Amino acid sequence: MNIKDKILKFIKEQAYKPMNKKELANIFDIQKGDLKEFYSILDEMEKECSVVKTREDTYGVPEKMNLVFGKIQGNARGFGFLLPDDKEDRDVFLSSNNLNGALHNDRVLVRLYKKADGDKRPEGEVIRIIERGNKNIVGIFQKSKSFGFVVPDDEKVSVDVFIPKSESENARNDDKVVVEITKWPEGRRNPEGKVIEVLGNVDEVGTDILSIERKYNLSETFPEEVLREAENISEEIPEKEIKRRLDLRDKTIFTIDGIDAKDLDDGVSIEKLDDGNYQLGVHIADVTYYVKENSEIDNEAYKRGTSVYLVDRVIPMLPRKLSNGVCSLNPDVDRLTLSVFMTIDKDGNVKDQK
Known part of the structure; x- marks a missing residue:
């Protein structure tokens, strides 16, 4: 059994009370010279979502804290669902007020406040955003006098992206564009971004194909090192x-x-x-x-x-x-x-x- 498994087994014990990293190091008799590596392992476990670090800097496992890790699936009407990492868990309903700035495809930690009842899903609230799933968004640019905004092609991203006038890259009304998110949503504030590529007017031939390529990060070109390796094949x-x-x-x-x-x-x-x-x-x-x-x-x-x-x-x-x-x-x-x-x-x- 490796050290991660030992830590998990200990934290999952019924008698376990949340401990900080120094207390855990004492339990596992970690010597002073090995503390840095031990703390690094705890950090890895937190990133892997096998343990949760609380605001008091103590560690626990999500299932004992009424927490669930997973990925957001958005809905055009503003609410969303958590698709849990554990496929045996039911999807969790998240109202628009309980998304707390999370968007479609984000990896998040959700606290459950309402259990499943028959056909009704459990309900919860996003308490931590672990990883953003939409660094870039493809959509249609709409221009006003002093700013612009982009309506995402993907209806599951239910919020428009605000574009400052200086970050519009001279995009025109109804241009398909690629936007890089520069500020994530907070409270009722929409995400903010800058146009990094103008693909063409929505009605131009070929714009739709380019939009698909950018949306799914499809690249028609290969890295130089890949092409060099291919050219060396007889x-x-x-x-x-x-x-x-x-x-x-x-x-x-x-x-x-x-x-x-x-x-x-x-x-x-x-x-x-x-x-x-x-x-x-x-x-x-x-x-x-x-x-x-x-x-x-x-x-x-x-x-x-x-x-x-x-x-x-x-x-x-x-x-x-x-x-x-x-x-x-x-x-x-x-x-x-x-x-x-x-x-x-x-x-x-x-x-x-x-």
Whole structure:
């Protein structure tokens, strides 16, 4: 059991009374030279939301203090819900007066004041904002004589953002803009921000796509170090690699992608066998040969999670040297795949696979 688990086990004991960090250090017999590391562990546990530090600088666990950690889900009508970190807990209703400056996607600590009653959710109040979820907001700029404000595209962010005249970046009425929040809401005061990018008028072609990209932090460009790593990948497959693999270049393998597709991730092949069954082959581009764990390309792909297909463009998970090149099953070039062959009878039953 590591030190964090030991601390948690102790704090969760029924007889535990809230202690400060010095008292906890005494309990765990922490020597003077190790105090700094011990206090750092308590700070980590607070950031991880496994413990709560009170105003008296004592430590407890949220479940014994009627507190819940989670993320805010806003509503266009001004109220919100807490989606608890513990998925077994019920969502908590938060009235607009009890959000206390918290916005959609913020991580917060909520105190419960009303328990669940049948179908009714428990109710609570935000008492601490741990992490803000909206550093930038995309919306429509509205201009007045001495200031402006931005109406967020995301209806779950139910408050407009106030823009001082000097921070409008010459945005015009009905421009789609990206706003950086400079002052968070307090009491009845709206958040304040500055325009950092003007995407174009709301009715201009292409503005809607740019808005989606900015809203979800989708980047069409890759960091320099990722591009450098991709450029160093050879398009030639070493003979040694070819020899250790099953060679399928004599097979007819085809894709079902449209003729204008740029990245062909997979292909299929089909043959009728002498016994009347069929052999179906499914061939997936072998990305693992090119993308090694913890490489720059791998780390960037992990951040992106997936390729994103928009109306008029694709924002790939991998640099185009891979997505449209060596990891795309283009015709008339050698490509590496992971393949599965299935023996299927005339009724569609899979009889064997390799």
